[in-house]
């Protein structure tokens with residue numbers, strides 16, 4: 383009798399935890415905190431035009447997750463096509479129900495998704511390939527990252543571009559946690575660098591969220607990465623066959639803070655924390 387009572391209680395507890403989890407949509411909070419696909423596609427289009435003197439058509443989003451960027455791409459122009467690749471069915475399924483469903487039939491017809499490891503070719507051809515939100519940092523060994531870059535090179539259309547983002551700065555060489563408050567949305571986003579090893583440049587990161595009035599939800603996303611530097615990446619890209627690489631660095635506003643506008647540079651500037659883009663030309 384006592385045991386049965388306990389079991390029922392455990393089931394009730396489990397059920398209420400499920401309701402709470404279902405109520406919290408981690409991809410929605412991720413999207414609100416770290417993604418701006420509508421702005422990103424304009425940057426990709428501008429840089430492609432700047433470097434190639436013509437319009438791109440086909441974008442491939444490697445490590446696409448819920449493929450918000452691919453959706454924004456097919457919305458940008460009515461002849462633009464996109465391919466999204468991710469090896470995890472969970473974010474892909476989320477994107478299908480939440481983002482794909484919002485596209486018109488014509489937009490959907492120009493978007494192809496594939497549940498696949500980006501290291502396992504063949505990969506679809508494209509004018510530009512993106513590996514954004516630092517996803518390729520999961521490749522912690524040089525030969526593995528080189529293999530990925532070689533495979534992107536082989537798959538790109540003639541003259542195609544690879545876009546990578548990268549981050550660094552003195553603050554990334556030690557554990558630290560940064561809170562960003564989204565007052566309008568009533569929640570906080572936390573970017574937690576849990577560790578950094580200067581011998582390997584391996585680092586562990588977490589994303590936490592806290593809705594106002596609720597307890598903090600720890601480790602909602604976690605990333606076991608190697609912090610790659612810009613010169614290491616440029617050397618690897620050259621070794622993989624890319625003819626030229628470019629660095630796009632963020633400009634400053636009047637307070638000396640990043641203004642979200644990126645331009646091609648040959649030199650950067652030391653800052654506590656920076657985000658830059660590397661663009662490699664086939």
Ligand SMILES: C[S@@+](CC[C@H](N)C(=O)[O-])C[C@H]1O[C@@H](n2cnc3c(N)ncnc32)[C@H](O)[C@@H]1O
Nearest residue numbers: 445446447468469470473498499500514515517
């Ligand atoms: C940091 S998330 C980035 C998601 C999205 N690109 C963005 O900008 O927010 C990394 C994604 O890469 C995927 N991933 C990790 N290793 C992969 C691999 N070897 N092949 C394909 N996808 C991979 C994960 O499933 C995850 O969805």
